[in-house]
Amino acid sequence: MTHMNQTHAVRTKRKSVYLVEGLCCADEQRVIEKRLRTIDGIESYSFNLVAKKLYVTHSLDDAEIPMILKDAGFSACPLTAGRSRATGGNDDKEALRGTALGPLLRRHSETIGALVLTALGIGLDWQGGTPIAIVRSVLALAIGYGGWKTLKKAIAALKTFTFDMNVLMSSAVTGAAALGKWNEAAAVIALYALSQLLEEVSMARTRRAISSLLESAPRTVSVLRQGREAVIELDELEAGDRLKVRPGEKIAADGTVARGESTVNESAITGEALPVYKSEGARVYAGTINERGMLEISVERTGDDTTMARIIHLVEQAQSERAPAQRFIDRFASIYSPAILALAVAIACVPPLLVHAEFTLWFYRALVLLVIACPCALVISTPVSIISGLTAAARSGILIKGGKFLEASASIRALAFDKTGTLTYGTPTVTDLYTTNGLASDELVKLAALGEQHSEHVLADAIMRKAAAMHITIESEPTDAFEAFPGKGIAMTIASASYAVGSRAFLRERGIAVQADAEARLDHFEREGKTVIVVADRERVLGAIAVADRIRSESREAIEHLRAHSGIEQTILLSGDNQSSAERVAHLLGIDHAMGGLLPEQKVEAVKRLREHYNRGHVAMVGDGINDAPALASASIGIAMGMNGSDVAMETSDIVLMHNDLRALALLVAIGKRTMRILKQNIAIALCTKAIFLLLAVLGMATLWMAVVADDGVTLIVVANSFRLLSLSRARTRLRFQ
Secondary structure: OHHHHHHHHHOOOEEEEEEEEOOOOHHHHHHHHHHHHOOOOEEEEEEEOOOOEEEEEEOOOOOHHHHHHHHOOOEEEEEOOOOOOOOOOHHHHHHHHOOOHHHHHHHOHHHHHHHHHHHHHHHHHHHOOOOHHHHHHHHHHHHHHHHHHHHHHHHHHHHOOOOOHHHHHHHHHHHHHHOOOHHHHHHHHHHHHHHHHHHHHHHHHHHHHHHHHHHOOOOEEEEEEOOEEEEEEHHHOOOOOEEEEOOOOEOOOEEEEEEOOEEEEOHHHHOOOOOEEEOOOOEEOOOOEEOOOOEEEEEEEOHHHOHHHHHHHHHHHHHHOOOHHHHHHHHHHHHHHHHHHHHHHHHHHHHHHHHOOOHHHHHHHHHHHHHHOOOHHHHHHHHHHHHHHHHHHHHOOEEEOOHHHHHHHOOEEEEEEOOOOOOEOOOOEEEEEEEOOOOOHHHHHHHHHHHHOOOOOHHHHHHHHHHHHOOOOOOOOOOOEEEEEOOOEEEEEEOOEEEEEEOHHHHHHOOOOOOHHHHHHHHHHHHOOOEEEEEEOOOOEEEEEEEEOOEOOOHHHHHHHHHHHOOOOEEEEEOOOOHHHHHHHHHHHOOOEEEOOOOHHHHHHHHHHHHHHOOOOEEEEEEOOHHHHHHHHHOOEEEEEOOOOOHHHHHHOOEEEOOOOOOHHHHHHHHHHHHHHHHHHHHHHHHHHHHHHHHHHHOOOOOHHHHHHHHHHHHHHHHHHHHHHHHOOHHHHHHHOO
């Protein structure tokens, strides 16, 4: 062991992904986890139970982890990262094809054999005339052929002191055979194997729905290099390349249209089926489809940096994140299985010992109890519901980064909004120019543009566009000193003269007085709901630029729908713009409260106060900019506008709206509520069925084959019930919840 530890110490740690065959529930996952904890060289690991993937950070040889899993009763194959997530690697494609019916049946050939042998054995027994030794041999062969994997997993589970469903099922089959009930023992193991097959077929549908994102980019692309068209592998594509996309082809990278015009189907990104018109300067995304015209695209992001790759990464992360309900069920199941085993032992032993009841009768009832009590339906009820809900949301362009956020979205009580870029289009334009002391309008715009030229704020963009429209050139204008104050303004020195560009509050902080006539004009602009950028020198205001933004056409409808149908108790607008502008927008949209003039840290404080007020509910924050990131992080649920939102906001948020349509908020809440309703239905179905058949088992009114049919039937029912979430679409959901 010392030698092994030293060997591992000098090896480079790396991350590997394995596809684990035969993994069906959290009980079996715990068996693997307990085994992995004992291995030197494994730093961390995580599971995606639905996709049957194991992610390991380790310093072992590639062949060691599959051997460890084999000892635990599972087979595993590595999924290499040979291609990016955006392209869909060969291994992931193989994993996806492996969910087809043909490969599934080949992997479960033991199930088919067990069913055939069981039917043959029972048929020979019922027919009569066949020697009992032959009948039992056929049934024993069925038990061995169909149950050796279950027994192997049971032994591995017992080694880690885990009493999972494999232990319960193996105990029941062994006990039935010991009682001479070979027909029932074979029927139990064959039906159990069949249920595993049907369950995997059902879960494969979920995996295919999720993994279809991997089909979103071509393998080869056409690029223009040195004036000539060349076909290259997608992995060779680089930022700066000129990508040529013909009608009907998929766009392979994020970029900007450099030449041509067309309509592009962006449903893979946004969930919207309607095509979007694209012309020179428009942004396009990997995984979308060029429909009509020829496009030449200047490539900006490739491989794992594309929007599609980030979407796939978020979906993969979301599948691994467990919701609170799922964690509770997993903890419950870890206690439930050994408790049931203890109860079965008590049923088998206590009546014969206390009242001299017939041992074989009560032993048989205990075996029935073991089969009925298998927690398969209960354990799978939560993850399959959560994953189906996450998938339904992703199909509609709503990326939820984990089950806990999907669960939380069902109980949002307060919703805070940023204004610019969230409730408005985020492309404000200059509406008014005000100057004093004889300053020319172009000089005012030039000073403001010199201050804002390095800013990424939308107000700075409006000023720069105004400067361009007035043919003002600022590139050759040097600034001797420059200092930015985020959320406030800019101070700069030009030719030994000091200037300040920002809000009135920023000027007051710097001791610059605002003249009475200027104060009146600025008040007038703000009463009109406009944002004012003031330009001043060291002593006085030189002028002001009024900027206004257009409210999104769907914002009011979204707010009304949220209040009427989603159970939202309070809406609040948190804006960095002035109070008058914030109140005007809030009034137009029907938002309850508005707070203007907020710095990023003040938005955080406002969100924290909301959380304190709604201590038993969830507070969501919707934003798009870098300055919204702290508030998004401090909310119970941070929701980012994805298509135009900053990378920081998308990374900080818990949910991303890829289509920038605020009406998706109502859809998000609807999916969350429906997911939780179906999850509760599944748990109720599983528990009620267990309770009924447990009572029947104790009363001697249930048989082994009835028990396995009941357990496996309930498993299939909860899986099928969860699949109702996969059929959700934006239009159907909107109609359903109006």
